[in-house]
Amino acid sequence: MKKSFAAIVSVAALLAATPGFAAEVKIGVLLGFTGPLESLAPAIASGAELAIAEVSESGEFLDGSTVTPVRGDSTCVDAGAATTAAERLITSDGVAAIVGAMCSGATTAVLQNAALPNGTVMISPSATSPALSTVEDNGQFFRVAPSDARQGEVLADILEEHGITEAALTYTNNDYGKGLADSIASAFEKKGGTITINASHEDGKGDYSAEVAALASAGGEVLIVAGYLDQGGKGIVQAALDSGAFDTFILPDGMVGELLIEAIGPDLDGSYGIYPGSDSSGAEIFAKMAADNGFNPGVYSPEAYDAAALLLLAMQKAGSTDPAVFKGEVVSVANEPGEKILPGELAKALKILKDGGDVDYVGASAVELIGPGESAGNFREIEIQDGKIQTVKYR
Amino acid sequence: MEDALNALVLITNFALVPGLAYGCQLALGALGVTLIFAVLRFSNFAHGETMSFGAMIAVFATWILQDNGVSIDPLPTALLALPFAILGSILFVLATDRVVYRFYREQRSDQVIFIIVSIGVMFVMAGLIRFIIGPNDQVFTDGERFLISARDFRDLTGLREGLAIKTTQVITVVTTVIAMGLLFWFLQKTRTGKSMRAYADNEDLATLSGIDAGRVVLIAWTLSAALAAVAGTLYGLDKSYKPFVFQELVLPIFAAAIVGGFGSPLGAVAGGFIIAFAEVLITYAYKRFLGYILPESWVPDGLAQFLSTDYKFAVAFVILVATLLLRPSGLFNKRAAT
Amino acid sequence: MNLRAVLPFAIFFLLILATGAMQSWSLALSILNMCLISAVMALGINLQWGYAGLVNFGVMGFTALGGLAVVLTASQPVPEAWQAGGPGVLLALLVVVAAVVAALALGRTFTGIMRVALVTLTAIAAYVLATTVLSPAVEAIEAVNPSATGFLGGAGLPVLLSWVVGGIFAAGAAFVIGKIALGLRADYLAIATLGVSEIVVAILVNEDWLARGVKNVVGLPRPMPYEVEMRQEAWFASLAEALPIGSVELSTVLVRAGYTGLFVVVLAIILWLAQRALWSPWGRMMRAVRDNETAAGAMGKDVKRLHLIVFVLGSAVIGIAGAMMTTLDGQFTPGTYQPLRFTFLIWVMVIIGGSGNNWGATVGAFFVWFTWVQAEPVGTFLIDKATLWLGADSPVRDHLISNAPQMRYVVMGVVLLLVLRFAPRGLIPETQRV
């Protein structure tokens, strides 16, 4: 076995290293295009495909190889279909790596049943479940979204600083929302705060008045909404404002975005929150790039860009599309040392790597990978004023 | 006294007003399925998608109108789009009947076959709708948002609790009342309406009396589609339009229709309100309400909630199942269920 | 089996072979695996609908119960959680059981308004008592390391055993549902079972102490070795040496083939039993009842009891399939159970295949799952080609391509309608042998 395997690897390495040889590299974009979060998926896919196009057009990637995205539907609700789609991407379309999956449930299924067995590298832009930190991944799974545990602590700090002692909490009823809500609640209560109610809401429903009624009855100075800004989270905020239940909202990562401000309007002024980010202008640059390419940078769209970029930069650094080789480079291109890389600078990064230099990919979501290959959790504290997201500070 | 007023305003604001609007939307939906059931005798699982289809046309028509500067501010433009939505849905549904259902009617197929056929139609429509407009949220509301906002109400009355009434809620209720009024007038007073009820009552005798089955079926589909378009548009206007939502709405609508008595229009309306208010009131947390009306020491520590909001949708199913088991003919139906 | 029955199977296996040759063998096998599971589900529905004319739209709920069985059977117990809240949960369970018994007894003894009042009172008392006992226990359980456990865990038994348990869970639920709902006429039964399945899933989603709710249980034990570990084994190395394929591909193909083997065994057993039942006097009676309930009832057949038996059996088969699926996924994700995928799609399989015929239901499941999975790439490909004339940058083309995955709904619906119209008895129709 070792012989044939070694042969394949060496042939692949040889092909990749042969000067002037330009191949087509495929990257799988495996997201929940149908199902309850189907409305989030297109923007995320566009984010990943933006990075892929950028790399492909640069001409610098692995001696001029082109990169094309191949989409797959992980459905979010159907582990079987997700696995099959991943299987198809890997074994039939022959993708070199996968951006995805989207929901934590589908992600674990794909990882266990398709990616691990086939030795494929996956970077999820959006799976945040703490369970993924401990899952067996053979060094093949990374995520650009931070684990929820860290975010809870940061939010609790901010609440404390604002002098909040009582808060109501609602979360989207999936592993992301539930995990985040639990971590916020425990961190906040450790600091002596009170969570008056910790209630879920379902995404993809139209009506949230009953949920808001319960939240309002429980009371609290602010309402923490651990949801998605274009799903139930938006509905909750809207219904809470409409009925006068709450005026101030605490917005975790899934809720911060221009879309929410656009949808809700000036009533959102005074609300505050956090989202992954560091002292860089990556997010703004990405937003502009997205607008130029005709899509709205929704939730996890920047992360998807970063996920795709990281995969490609790691391949470039390793000089190979063999997962066994480049999986070790993902962390090194994401972290220091090296030149900081923002969105739109992928060509530059590829060139540096080609010349043997180092890069520290910052990207649209201020990527910093720690521990088991997940985002370190640098957060940007923001406040909404005059219909704009104003950065207060970095944490 | 002021406490009592506050309590009243509180529960009106958080339970009664939203419940009323939601109830109207369910009632309109339930009327649509109940009409089809009465005349064609099957549960139309595709009805949710018909609502979605109507709302989708309303969204497109609204956009076109908005682009051309047509507006009836402070009312939402979508009201002007409503006729297009109704017309579009009717045409689509009649085409479906012609292409799909008619065949099975002529075969006098079993009820279950009709249900399965409607599931097939549901699949096709679900896919088509998402294919055309995409799976995203579409906001098409414009005009004045509030009749009165919570803040204004507080300033106006000096009460601690606010009462917000959204324009869309008022429109929902008014439109529903008009639609239901027209429907009941049609069914009770016109010759065609009576012939429809007669056909629903006793198909064979209606045929014997010279009532044309084809015509009745045609009218039933037309009414059902029109109601669905109105319900879907109102739902989208009040909340926001998203295809996935309607798939989830089918069961509460069936619940409403069955609670009221499948085939009974009056029952459908009553069922809609029963389901809506049950969902809201059973999952309502009465803590603050009790805080106003009870002496302080009596106020419970907990939320005073019968059931967590997690189970909101389960409430409709529990009522549905309970009705089927205890009184399968529904609350407002004199005919036997079998 | 005649030609009409053999042909669809032959075509299907050709399709699988084509997938293997054109796409990849491990993909072909993983599609085949889901096809086999779907076939078991379809057989369950066929038992109920094809044999007895019972409309069960609660497939989703029974599938989920099968999945729950895997968690409760195979995952490791969490002793801390048992310590924290085990007694409370058990006590609450006891209260509920006692209340049901009491309610039944009261229901027998009293009539009229007294009965309604007493039963309602018992229910309320039980609710209050059970929740007061349950809530602190639940809180304690869920507080135990919530990110990794936070539930009672399972029994730590072999995962294959859970398939049987899944069948038992589903059968138990079906018994209760059937006992109270089977008297309803067809469409009411359909809606009632649909409602009950939603309630089952709502409970699984929200009761974290039971199976972690939306936090999902991941990393369930597998009956097959992990590919990565397998590649370290000596026997595997020598095998890989001997075969002309890469070791990665070999390992995935082997593991999938292992699952295929297991599923084929289960499917074969159930198919065999179902066939035996179909041609037994019992099966003939069943169909007699289906075709003319009044006459059969007049002939002294206890229609209600027959229906209950077949409802429980069919549901048990679905439960087994649910457990198989969760085992294959290696995780239990209650949030993913949705009627469109887990109820209606299975019905489409039975109808297309040919209700009343076990071979038909099986091949229907094969084809429908294959189409469901392959409609996406094929749909994308077709739309891509069909919209080429619009130009590469056309927004319409972009929009259509990005919505291409939705094509699977359209394809499924159209196929269903076409079959219902032009071959209403399915690919392999019921054989009219008496």
Added chain:
Amino acid sequence: MSILRADAMTGGYGGADILHECTLEADRGEIAVIVGPNGAGKSTAMKAVFGMLNLRQGKVTLEGRDVTRMKPTDRVSEGMSFVPQVRNVFPSLTVEENLEMGGFLRRDDIAATMAEVYDLFPVLAEKRRQPAGELSGGQRQQVAVGRALMTKPAVLMLDEPTAGVSPIVMDELFDRIIDVAKTGIAILMVEQNAKQALEIAHRGYVLAQGRNAYTDTGEALLKNAEVRRLFLGG
């Protein structure tokens, strides 16, 4: 020539024939009654006359016109009217609406006919606003007959109008039927209560196994010893 004439009808619901050369007749103001044992094809004969059964042979004429190939609804507009044995009213419609539906095919003013029906069945006038489903069995039969009269038919066909009503109500119903016949309508009815029915019958048909066994006036049939022994239970 009678106003309604069914000649040598032969046919069935597909498969074996149920009727064999069955002949029936009724004229203005006459009551014709079909009696016979269970399974003799009484209701089938009635349905054949009304066109709810395909005839292989024989023909049906109404006022001399051949209606054999007409659909039931078309026969209604030709002047035939049929009251089924069961499910013969619209239960959730009011009495008045039931009558209105009876006259659905008519384009002219139906008020006068309705008044006539109310004259014939005074109890219906009283209950005109009540849903028919809430009426007693006998009253429901009156609604059913009233509904059938709304087309101003030449021939009224009744399928066991007294099935399941008490003897007192039965007598009253027969009285009403006589009243209806007196307005000049031909009545053809199937009856289970053979004796009472033959008492009011101008013509009586005894069917056995889908064939005319005896045909005579009602009075004569009642006197016929053989008929009494075989079909009227002594």
